[in-house]
Amino acid sequence: NWNPGEMVDIWAYYNQADSVELFLNERSLGISRKDSLKLHACWRVPFEPGTITAVSYSEGKEFLRRSISTAGEPASLKLTSDRVVLETGGEDLAFVTVEILDEQGNPxxxxxxxxTFRLEGPATIAAVDNGSPISHEPFRADYRKAFHGKCLVVIRSGKTAGKIRLTALSESFAQESTLDLETRLVQ
Known part of the structure; x- marks a missing residue:
């Protein structure tokens, strides 16, 4: 999010298409073709709230379409794990990304x-992080401040099989978010 009218660079990386067209609020900002010296297309445009859509074309046919929208105020947490089943034994890990979304589901x-995190079941919080190079928060904790709208909680399996529930909450939001995992004995 920027100030309206502020000039911003928008880059689109693509490798399986011939060209890419950029749309701002459904208005075409033109088509760009990459060459062997640059691996991306770039547009310099005045910021305007709304939706940017990049459409890539291969041999004149639409190949891929991706959009991103201007974010509103933070409203909820989204939890996404790299796995939902962990092996028992206390050595398996699940990496859970926490993303802050607005009311429309935009990052x-x-x-x-x-x-803040709460964990129920046969597992422990192994670590938390947010990727900030200047954060002084401990890695071994049950809380973490988001950085660029995200943070991470690492869940370590317990010694026994069972259901696990991770709950994430922030004082800023009325509702907490949950994610169900489980540990299983693998032979």
Missing amino acids: VPYADNMV
Whole structure:
């Protein structure tokens, strides 16, 4: 999110298409073709709230379409795990990404809300992180401040099989978010 009218560079990387067309609020900003010296297309445009859509073309046919929208105010947490089943034994890990979203489900890249975690079942919180190079928060904790709208909680399996529930909450939001995992004995 920027100030209206502020000039911003928009880059589109693509490798399986001949060209890419950029749309701002359904208005075409032109088609760009990459060459062997640059691996991306770039447009310099005045910022305007709304939706940017990049459409790539291969041999004149639409190949892929991706959009991103201006974020509203932070409203909820989204939990996504790299796995939902962990092996018992205390050595398996699940990496859970926590993303802050607005009311429309758009990521909020400027959000820095504090997120607290609660875990039920045969597992422990192994670590938390947010990728910030200047954060002084401990890695071994049950809380983490978001950085660029995200943070991470690492769940370690327990010694026994069972259901696990991770709950994430922030004082800023009325509702908490949950994610169900489980540990299984693998032979």
